[in-house]
Amino acid sequence: MLTDRQALILQVIIDEFIETAQPIGSRNIAKKDHISYSPATIRNDMADLEDAGYLVKTHSSSGRVPSEKGYRFYVDHMLSPFSLSTEEMQVIKSQFNDRMIEMEKVMQNSAHILSELTQYTTLVLGPEVYETKLKQLQIVPINKQSAIAILVTDTGHVEHRSFAVPHTIDHSDLEKVVNILNQKLVGVPIIYLDRMIESEVLDLLNQYTSNYQKSYDLIHNALFGHQTTSLYVSGKSNILMQPEFNDIEKARSLFNVLENEEKMAPMLKADEEGIHISIGHENAMEAMNHSTLITATYTVGNEQFGTIALLGPTRMEYAKAVSLLDVWSRHMSQSLHKWFKD
Amino acid sequence: MLTDRQALILQVIIDEFIETAQPIGSRNIAKKDHISYSPATIRNDMADLEDAGYLVKTHSSSGRVPSEKGYRFYVDHMLSPFSLSTEEMQVIKSQFNDRMIEMEKVMQNSAHILSELTQYTTLVLGPEVYETKLKQLQIVPINKQSAIAILVTDTGHVEHRSFAVPHTIDHSDLEKVVNILNQKLVGVPIIYLDRMIESEVLDLLNQYTSNYQKSYDLIHNALFGHQTTSLYVSGKSNILMQPEFNDIEKARSLFNVLENEEKMAPMLKADEEGIHISIGHENAMEAMNHSTLITATYTVGNEQFGTIALLGPTRMEYAKAVSLLDVWSRHMSQSLHKWFKD
């Protein structure tokens, strides 16, 4: 494995490269205060580190640059604890100080503020809704031919969808159906709505309205047809500020996947709690092969994970990004937890 | 003014430059089939056109490039009618064939499809809501401390905002207030809600609930506090594909204004019906000094303008962009009009 000195050198190189984005030479390392070895010694170690795959050269007589393996070692073994500035802590605390009102807002704000703090792109994925319960169902007729169905959950999420009302169906029919649905379904977890309706509601509906089936079909389609993933992205244009994306092509392909919710959501889904770092080619998606994605989970009530993530170049400020995500996700979980208890 | 031949030459240069993004020389113009003059003749005219400010050189011995004044003349006087392809017409018609359900959807789709068709960035601004009427008001309590207010308009627009409920206020109070508000306010144009409440509702409220004032304040703040501009933007990353934005700085500043709703919305507000073209420095905003913004109005019912806009480089496919916006806005107006009659 690596000697202490080699590890130290690797760390210095990565720290320096993260800051400057320039290849690092042995002479520059030797100049550092806390380094007491000569350039020649350092050169030898750098050669070893390169052989072992932690460093690469951009050309045969250039300084070294960290490889993905180098970054991987760095984040696994030598991420120095990073203390956030008081201003940063201030921002975080103030965000969660006020009483929380609505989960959506929290997610949106989180994405926004984290992207400001880090200058990276931030993504926030809402939790799966296994435990989210129906709070209220509502139908608002708009005109003869259309109406809007509104569904409110106990997380404060409001979903609405419009649908066409055929002239064979009267608005009063719809109203009756909604009343029944509300009576029976309020408090039921969203994902059980379907089976609950079948077992408890259909018969009842039959008694009240003559052509309940059609009314029901309508509402069912309107509300349960698509499922929406709640993904908030902020700071996309920060991508352009990184020198590694001076190559416009790279920026473009990254933008393309970012604008595509269906592609991004799976990358953010966490299968275990905590922080996860995905460096360069560790990312499944080709457009992200020059980027690092750091995800952190937050929890809502009972084991429901949501994800906050930062996307930046592989040359990322790992220490800062990780601390920030760590602190943020804790605060967020705590805050959400408190909210659900009330 | 310009001679016929000069105008022709100007047109050829602009058409060519729009296609190639390269400076055009006299020789190349002379080669065109429909041009029967020698390069020397064309050179003379080009010199005149340059003196008059319609063309510029990138350097003293280069071909010419249209100036903003050149583009201005081009769009004012020689925009050749552009016939959309059958596929394009197909897409447009299919978009408005289906019965419309909800205005928001239409706006979103329009932004999306137009950006696909043109490869420019598309912006759609919703109409001012002078005539939009309240369809229904709803309060859904989420937990002891918070509730969500939902407002539905006759355009199918759903607005919701959460607010904190102090413990001095009971949910039943809120409910009463909402009932009264609905009784009195449904059908009232959104912008008159405020004064209507003052004149008609406050006294009534007083009779029903003891501390109506607080309840009313809450709801009032939640629903009428902010006004939301409804701006949909699509195809932002198309910006990066234009060669004029190889200079990353330009792209970045453009992205920054695009991500800022408050800055964009005023640029899109139309003071008169029809199509308006704003070229380069004609745009107030500095970041847009290398871009052209083409806006088209659509109408909703009675003289309420909304705007659809395309944003591209000054070297834009004006003819195509204009026809497309023209056709689209007509279809959209018509479709919305029909919808409101039902």
Next chain:
DNA sequence: ATTAGCACTCGGAACCACCAAGTGCTAACA
């Protein structure tokens, strides 16, 4: 009024030399 001809200009590509920063290796050193 138009065009042919010609001298002139400029940017871009190709080539060169040179320099700075870096490396690898060998031999000397503690």
Next chain:
DNA sequence: TGTTAGCACTTGGTGGTTCCGAGTGCTAAT
């Protein structure tokens, strides 16, 4: 034996030179 000094070698980048192509402006001929 691990560390270091010294040195030859490599490479990208910079600046200068030349050359070429594409273009212009002007003058004189048609």
